[in-house]
Amino acid sequence: MAYIIVLLLVACFCDFVFPDSQGDGDALYALKISLNATGNELADWNSDQVNPCTWSRVYCDQNYRVVQVQLAFMGLTGFLTPRIGALTSLTTLSLQGNEIIGDIPKELGNLTNLTRLDLESNRLTGEIPSSFGKLKKLQFLTLSQNNLSGAIPESVAGLPGLINVLLDSNNLTGQIPEQFFKVPKYNFTGNNLNCGPNYQHPCASDSTYQGSHHKARIGLIVGIIVALLIIVFLGGLLFFWCKCRHKGYKLEVFVDVPGVLLDGFFSGSRSFASLAEMAGEVDRRIEFGQLKRFAWRELQIATDDFSEKNVLGQGGFGKVYKGILADNTKVAVKRLTDFESPGGDAAFQREVEMISVAVHRNLLRLIGFCTTPTERLLVYPFMQNLSVAYRLRELKPGESVLDWPARKRVALGTARGLEYLHEHCNPKIIHRDVKAANVLLDEDFEAVVGDFGLAKLIDVRRTSVTTQIRGTMGHIAPEYLSTGKSSEKTDVFGYGIMLLELVTGQRAIDFSRLEDEDDVLLLDHVKKLEREKKLDDIVDHNLSKNYNIQEVEMIIQVALLCTQASPDDRPVMSEVVRMLEGEGLAERWEEWQHVEVTRRQEYERLRRRLDWGENSVHNQEAIELSGGR
Incomplete structure (x- = not known):
């Protein structure tokens, strides 16, 4: 019963x-x-x-x-x-x-x-x-x-x-x-x-x-045009290849999906090359996604002519403004100021494609867009509680601190959003800049993962992609820094650092810790205190002891599992969700501790061996000097 x-x-x-x-x-x-x-x-x-x-x-x-x-x-x-x-x-x-x-x-x-x-x-x-x-x-x-x-x-x-x-x-x-x-x-x-x-x-x-x-006639004409375009394109590639080889550069062009699409002439799978984007293709794809097309004047009025007093934040591709539409709807307008550069225009296309296909309660929803010959703008819902980073470190007088239950919800909600991007989107989506500043808070303080401007579509048949490194120092996985290859495991690393931000309230890199002879990197700082079992020293002092120490320990353990040096050792986001819900963490943590103890023992043995070698050299030099006299 x-x-x-x-x-x-x-x-x-x-x-x-x-x-x-x-x-x-x-x-x-x-x-x-x-x-x-x-x-x-x-x-x-x-x-x-x-x-x-x-x-x-x-x-x-x-x-x-x-x-x-x-x-x-x-x-x-x-x-x-x-x-x-x-x-x-x-x-x-x-x-x-x-x-x-x-x-x-x-x-x-x-x-x-x-x-x-x-x-x-x-x-x-x-x-x-x-x-x-x-x-x-x-x-x-x-x-x-x-x-x-x-x-x-x-x-x-x-x-x-x-x-x-x-x-x-x-x-x-x-x-x-x-x-x-x-x-x-x-x-x-x-x-x-x-x-x-x-x-x-x-x-x-x-x-x-x-x-x-x-x-039939159009098919013939198009066939001739395509043949000419292919010849010109291959000739251009050959020219650039010869030129780059002569100068010692490496030319890489990735075509993610086989097939050709020429703005309606051919149907079938889509091909994207890094050297050419087809005019009109962006707008055609966006219109199919049922997004609203805003007029430039409409957004100009909504943001008070893009007034500086309405700036909510600034990223790598432009500023974000608070706006109020004619129907009193509050929005956030992202104005891409450098879209004319190859990175800026590609970022616009990526972000529109990402957000159009990724719909989840923990992902930022795209309302619409605006394009002019000189402007690219994206329109999102306004998140009245701004970002997690703001709530952790940039509060104005009178604003309440992000309490511990809210931080737990942020941890789980962000994990679910990333799990959707990695495991339920096809092709999978890699965010590449997971941090507290890119996790927004809605009116109920629920986590909404935003800023897909740095995201990269990854074909399911490929596990990594070579590209220029994007992201924020302190949040970037070591393998991404060393090789330039990103995968979903680079997001897992960034998520782990974001968890440490949630617990400590501190930045991923903070040079002020040098004054206390402490670690500049938040990860090293937390690892040291965790080994010393000083968990209370890790927690944000703004919480004023209003937290559950067992839950703090759980989130720190998940964070350290996510930030392991080897990407193969890190869990996938679906495992992270289960661990935060109380399933399978104890086993993974025990395995990690065994690996860490073994690694530290090897490190200590190597350090003692080096110290012994240096001392032997010094002793030998002393003997030789005394004998000579």
């Missing part, structure tokens, strides 16, 4: 924390089963997990409701379950390029927030549901290259927001509703519909029709 009561309490708690996301998770899991997703496909879609916002290809809003599902080109079969109609907050559903069969469920009409529906290139049959007429916010409807039949419902044609309707290459018949011909872009070719030369309206809008009619 007691066990049943506990289960009921847990269920009530989960419903309180995630009142609607659990229903979203059930609907998504039903979709996974109906699409026959097996093996490695959607492996992290777990029915036992309350919150689906950590699942791959699923994106949520700030209320943990599912707003995007991206399952394109995954080779999925099966059918669409009617339970998908429970995802009432969904704005984007992309299932194109699969082998889905059966009818389109009428329950899709319940997704009244949907703005984009893409079911292209499947094997769907039956009619277009008339319930689509309830999708008043729908802008993009793509049902091309299926086996749909019957007439196009009048209710669909009356949708007020449609700007793109693609129903080509099906078996549709009958009259095309007149309203469809007012949509900016439409395509009804490849059906048995009353359009074309013998009717009043063409089967496709001008741009679509011309593109289809002259497909």
Whole structure:
């Protein structure tokens, strides 16, 4: 009986924390089963997990409701379950390029927030549901290259927001509703519909029709252009290679993903080279991510003409300003002042891509962006409690110190955010500058990992990437400094240093400690006090003894495990999360202590041997000098 009561309490708690996301998770899991997703496909879609916002290809809003599902080109079969109609907050559903069969469920009409529906290139049959007429916010409807039949419902044609309707290459018949011909872009070719030369309206809008009619000709022209571009590109590479070799430099160009994409001419996988970025590609990708495009004037007014009094902080690529939009929404605007340099422009693209695909409660959400010929700006939610570093070391008079329970939540929340970046994003995302200043605090003092400007997408087939070293001294892992190769384990090291910042309230490097003949590096300082069992001397004095010493010891142990010299010895972030939750720390710590004791013993033996050798030399010199006299 007691066990049943506990289960009921847990269920009530989960419903309180995630009142609607659990229903979203059930609907998504039903979709996974109906699409026959097996093996490695959607492996992290777990029915036992309350919150689906950590699942791959699923994106949520700030209320943990599912707003995007991206399952394109995954080779999925099966059918669409009617339970998908429970995802009432969904704005984007992309299932194109699969082998889905059966009818389109009428329950899709319940997704009244949907703005984009893409079911292209499947094997769907039956009619277009008339319930689509309830999708008043729908802008993009793509049902091309299926086996749909019957007439196009009048209710669909009356949708007020449609700007793109693609129903080509099906078996549709009958009259095309007149309203469809007012949509900016439409395509009804490849059906048995009353359009074309013998009717009043063409089967496709001008741009679509011309593109289809002259497909072969465009393909020939594009082929010639691509060939010329490749020749010029290879010639340029050969020239630079010869020049760099002559000067003794090493030229490295990494192409992360095979394939080519030339701004819409070709579809398929995407190729990025370090020497060329294609004009317009950034904006095209961002618009697909449903981010808001802000006008420059709008952000200029919001920040009071980017006034210095609104500066929240400054990083390697520009300043961050507090802003208030016209609807009184508070935002943080990151203005990239050096984007014209190769690093600045690449950083803008990386950050937009990172934050667009990484959606998690412990990661900073990107609201929108602004681009002009001379400016790049990113817009985030304003974090009213600023950063952990601010709360630890930069408090103004009257502001409260970050208490111990809040520090524990920061430790766990940051770990969960990094775990998502490393283990649930594909390709994985490496932050490369984990520190207290880059962990923000929302209104409830929950940790939100921000500043992906230094992040690097890493293909799952590669464990490291050679690049210029980015980060903050004191937080950079030793192998990254020595080799320039970063991995998720460099983030683990930075996270360990961040834990020490949380416990001590001190900076990673502090030259004022030299006055007390102490270690400049916070890591060495804590290691020394931990060996001497002086844990109370480690803890931030601003806490005024208001902490649990056992919990302090646990976090210090996790921090020291994360900052081991060898990256192979450090835990992965999922292990860190488990250790902070009380699982497996004792075993890892005992193993670490054994290694540390052995290492220190070897060090002491070597030091005594060197001391003995120096003393022997001095004694021998003394004998020789006395004998000579």
